[in-house]
Amino acid sequence: MEKTYSIKEVADYFNLPISTIRYYDKKGLLPFVSKNEAGYRVFSESDFGFIKTICCLKDTGMPISDIRTYIELCMQGTPSITKRRSMLQQHKQNVIKQQEILTNNLKEIDVKINRYASKESKNIISAQIKFVKDEKRDLHLKDPFL
């Protein structure tokens, strides 16, 4: 006989708080989970696969409501394959967009780190401060430094 799992075992496996799993269930993300006579959630091996997918979508920024929609499509079986594919294709584009944003901004951050780490950092920063101070003075605006 295959094993079943308690909410705590699932929580530990996925490194999620139990409360989060209950929250996901309440939000309709876990329609595949059964309950026993006592009302306890009973997880099977295959539930882990669904939850892994949920984590994957969550960790790439898909909103709970969309994850729910996706899982609902999964429970509808083969007729929803096309819809599922297009949802994931759309989501993939979002993830790629996020990657681009991170990559571009990381360049900016590196520029600053290098500036701060350079031997000339003090001079560079002083010059920038002077520039700002001069500009603000010319415009009769208050000096923001200090």
Place this chain on the structure above:
Amino acid sequence: MEKTYSIKEVADYFNLPISTIRYYDKKGLLPFVSKNEAGYRVFSESDFGFIKTICCLKDTGMPISDIRTYIELCMQGTPSITKRRSMLQQHKQNVIKQQEILTNNLKEIDVKINRYASKESKNIISAQIKFVKDEKRDLHLKDPFL
């Protein structure tokens, strides 16, 4: 004489709602912005540089409170260079971590898209559903499909 800018001009430039700029100001992210006699915010060219930095940090997931800390360090001038550098180095690690998470999960998503897009998709999905159904039945758990 250099130009000054209204909150609307800044909002349009950065593609941010005016309300967000006011919110950032209230949260202490814009200590470098002056106000005129009427109480209107007056932005100078150099303010755009600070705001660009704020957007860069925000877009890479730095919390508002940390951005505030970073900006405050900037206003302290050269003595805070080391602290600023270590803040950004720490943040850089966070961004790299985010990138890894996105990259790994994107692979998962691609696997699913390819599965859904394959000629065999219907058979693959049917087999998965059968597997789940069988497992649930063996465990006397309810069938989650339909």
Place this chain on the structure above:
DNA sequence: CTAAACCCTAAACTATGGTTTAGTGCAACA
């Protein structure tokens, strides 16, 4: 001079994604 377009603040409100609490029931071990 006035209307339209802007600007301001304070405070209330919203959305998202949870976490915590209170009250209660079930299970397992000694």
Place this chain on the structure above:
DNA sequence: TGTTGCACTAAACCATAGTTTAGGGTTTAG
């Protein structure tokens, strides 16, 4: 059989990041 640990729900609560509203001043174009 009692205590300890885990489970449950409902509802309250929280943090974050804004947005909206109400009430009121300012600026500018005609």
